[in-house]
Amino acid sequence: MSQTDLKQQLAQRFREVNGDHPTTDADDAYVSAQFVVMEELCAVQGRDADEVRRLMLDGRLPLPGYLRSDGAEMVPADLFALADEAGGADLLEAWFTAHWADPATGKAEWDAYLSGQYVCLHAVTPATIRRKDELTAAIGAAIGAAIDDPDAPAAHLHALVDELDALEPAFTAYDRLRFGGPTSRDTCIDAIRARFPRPERPERR
Numbered sequence: 001m002s003q004t005d006l007k008q009q010l011a012q013r014f015r016e017v018n019g020d021h022p023t024t025d026a027d028d029a030y031v032s033a034q035f036v037v038m039e040e041l042c043a044v045q046g047r048d049a050d051e052v053r054r055l056m057l058d059g060r061l062p063l064p065g066y067l068r069s070d071g072a073e074m075v076p077a078d079l080f081a082l083a084d085e086a087g088g089a090d091l092l093e094a095w096f097t098a099h100w101a102d103p104a105t106g107k108a109e110w111d112a113y114l115s116g117q118y119v120c121l122h123a124v125t126p127a128t129i130r131r132k133d134e135l136t137a138a139i140g141a142a143i144g145a146a147i148d149d150p151d152a153p154a155a156h157l158h159a160l161v162d163e164l165d166a167l168e169p170a171f172t173a174y175d176r177l178r179f180g181g182p183t184s185r186d187t188c189i190d191a192i193r194a195r196f197p198r199p200e201r202p203e204r205r
Contacts, residue, residue, distance in 0.1 A: 006053040021177040023069045030172040031066045035074035060089040063116030099126035135164045154196045
């Protein structure tokens with residue numbers, strides 16, 4: 001199978017997962033700043049780009065996070081890090097899912113990982129995926145506590161939001177199209193900070 005055929009198959013799979021949405025110059029600029037062109041990454045690391053495409057199509061490596069408007073397959077710079085840690089792409093699924101005690105949860109997270117849609121994290125690892133889930137749940141609980149007691153200090157809520165902020169990138173407008181609505185940054189960081197602003201510190205004299 002030619003490189004063109006593999007690229008077309010991968011682009012088709014990407015659109016099956018993400019939908020066929022327009023990308024803007026701003027989307028492209030964001031993606032180029034946050035991700036790398038897969039062919040360029042493969043060249044630097046001495047990997048065959050077509051073999052990587054086959055691994056993606058076979059469900060042994062995650063799909064690209066984005067397709068740039070020029071067709072470039074955009075991936076995280078650490079695309080191969082987890083497979084290398086696991087001992088190879090063939091061992092990655094078992095290594096990855098073992099990080100969850102519940103096999104069904106591990107399988108669901110593996111499927112989500114393969115989709116390439118974990119663009120919500122600077123570094124995609126089982127540890128950061130789990131921590132993001134813990135933080136979003138904790139933020140929801142802290143919001144409930146703040147609503148029940150408006151006079152209670154919101155320092156705990158802000159600490160949770162700050163930690164999530166450190167894990168997540170900014171996202172781009174394309175993400176809101178493919179995810180069908182606001183991103184986790186919109187709902188769990190920006191909206192929370194707007195709703196529960198930090199108290200202003202008194203000026204030092």
